Amino acid sequence: MVEPAVNVVVETPVLEVRDLRMFIHADRGTRIVRAVNGLSFSLGAGRTMGIIGESGSGKSMASLSILRLLPRGARVEAGEVLFGGENLLKKSDSEMRRIRGRHIAMILQDPMVSLDPLFRVGEQVAEPLRTHQGLSGETLRRRVIELLGAVGIPAPESRFDQYPHQMSGGMLQRIVGAAAISCGPELLIADEPTTALDPTVQAQYLDLLEELQDRTGLSLIVITHDLGVAARLCDDVIVMYAGRAAERGSVRDIFERPAHPYTQALLSTLPGRRAPGEHKRLKTIDGQPPDLAALPPGCPFAPRCPRADDRCRTETPPEIALDPTHMAACWYASDA
Amino acid sequence: MLSFFLRRLKLALITILGVTLIVFVAARLSGDVVYSLVGDAANTEEIDTMRRQLGLDRPVWMQYFTYVGNVAQGDFGRSIRYQRPVTDVIAERVPFTVQLGLTAFFVSIVLGVSLGILAARTRGSFVDGAVRTIAVVGQSMPHFWIGMMAILVFAVTLRWLPTSGAGGLSHLVMPALTLATFPMAAILRITRSSMLETLDAEYVKFLRVKGLAERLIVWKHALRNALIPVIALSGIQLGNLLGGAVIVETVFSWPGLGNLMVESIVSRDYPVIQSGVLMIAVFLISLNFLVDLIFGLIDPRIRYG
């Protein structure tokens, strides 16, 4: 082996999304909903990215586009999704199936309805292992029980043969987590990881996500409308508005030096200072999020923005870099 | 599971008792049995004797209990036309109806479920539209008319198949397919809508997220969930099928139970009609009881609920 001449690690990001656009063709093609409308970001190995936004801002649609699990009528129109350097949008369906669950895993919003009610939970955790790693029989069962133990399920042997309806929401969340990480994915996407859970279970679950990340070194994307969750878990944050990033940067950039008026408005809805681990739901901001099927010209936030002027209403602002890791899509970003 | 079983059993027994009451009332309304037994020439004394022998001089509610007691022991009375025990007359016809009914049931399940899945998986396409049209038209045509049109085309004009009667497989084709039309359409529609609902379910999305093959998702998970309402409907459809058999057997002169019932209307053989209805109802009640148990086996929420 030849030693590398220079000891520089050129870090390739685990995931890089470039100008992703995903439109939904509704009402027999007469209405085009621009659910994701030019989203770019990159996620380094072992890092956690938070995607924040109101419902309908396109954050869930963006994650489904990455996995290419699109709702009916939806089509990725443009962009690249580079995973380990390869464009997922160019993969065949069967190649995508081998990536899903094995290299990229996802946890859906509501654990109560994420499992097939007619199958034992052990079987549902076992499925990806059987499909992707060809495990079977006693080896498979032992591995599943090990995983159930790893996500903090007490007495995993006895839980293996139970059905979803026999378990609590927190327990199901863990089962779903076990199924998601079973094949040791490099990337895990958690869609609204806490909204369906009781407050006490929420904290435990966030601990679990952190613990899993520490142990396996996976990269994490957390989709949430809960600023507290984002502040607690994430290294980097994207604030999404109308299908694109209003602002992105490190968690400090976003929470301490917000540059986009939308981010500022979001943060101002939080009463007082946040204690660590405190969760606050977003209050709504005046006005309605725009209709994604009829976006106004110019900045999509302009109709609700206190600082908007004629230019904002006619020209869409590009992402303006404030420093190498912090950008905001606002004409006045650098004034902040 | 045991309490579920017992609860269902109790309901089934109550329903059977209800059917015996209806049949008993219908029997009382259909005229005095005595006249049909002794004949018109009998004098008053003979009639009175007969009446005492049959227990018809006792209060109506006692007669009802006697009737239920007899039925419970398998005594359904005698056929007026054949002058033999009703059970014998019916037993001769049962195999034909079973053959016809089971064939039609099998055909309607296989075609209904597979076309339903096909339509659901090609939602919105031309295939889906065609299959749905078949279903809605199939539910709008009377059995006997389909049967007669089939005879007109395949027996009278093309001479491919015999017009009527029982015999080999060629005799079975038209009646079975005719009988299968309606339940097939019903099963198709429910399979399609239930499959669509299941394929949109969150847990199916999670199966996709796990990277499972589409065939595993559809055939192992979605189908099993989608079949729950289909099984519930199948029990009802088997009842419809037995009703339809009455008509279809008449059109094709198929010598089954349904044909016997229609013949008995003409010959006013009321004991046969009433016992036939009672037996078929008891059969269907038992069958639905079994369907409920199968539910328990498929769906753990019921089994452990």
Next chain:
Amino acid sequence: MTWQSFRRFPWIPVLLLAPVVICGLAGPLFYPHDPTVVNLLAPRKPPAWLPGGDPSFLLGTDHFGRDLLSRLIEGARVTLMVAVLGVVVAAVIGISAGMVAGYFGGWIDNLVMRIVDVKMSIPTILLTILIGSAFGGGLVTIIASIIFVFWADYARVIRGETLSLRERGYVALAKVANCSSFTILLRHILPNLFATCMVLFSLQLGRALIVEAAITFIGLGIQPPASAWGLLIAEGRNYLATAWWIPTFAGLAITMTVLGTNLLGDWLRDALDPKLRQL
């Protein structure tokens, strides 16, 4: 009418049902011939476009030389009248029973539901034959059968809806305001059942037409010399090889009508309340 509402209008069911309803209401105005006039010199004439057909008998004649088209038009009246009458009475009985069962619960609910169970365990045609054996054939049997068969479906569905309506806030308010149960059922529950009832009525009408024709076909229903579609098919059975048009057109008339009511029911269900998919 905008293009959107024009496209959403249930054209197919309306076009299928319109001629039937018009014939049913005003049939005598359109008879090309008197449907009862027998012409033994022209029995079983084929439809006008076939060799041997007579242009004045558009769809041909039956075995007594009566004009088939006129008999079909007259049949619409009898057929529709019987089905509508039966289903309306069934609806009134079933809706009342279902509301009472769902609203009061307890033993009365149990009783109604057990009767529904009993009805459901006897196949429709067999129930008809049983009723026929009790009352003899004819119009009474046919209407009684339709009532017996269809009230139970209303009772079952309406009971379920009433159960959930009972829990609504305005019912609780009405109770607090000391309204009688009768008033609550009539003023607060019944109006909310309207959508369900309309959908059920439309779907049931089609099924009732089929049941009616079937009863007539086995000889327990409408008796000759009346004209009813089921009867025309039954009569035509004996002439299948020589006069196919008699049962064919009568069957097409039934199919067209039932298809119309089924599609109308589906449309109503989607338009009024998509939740009713299970009906």
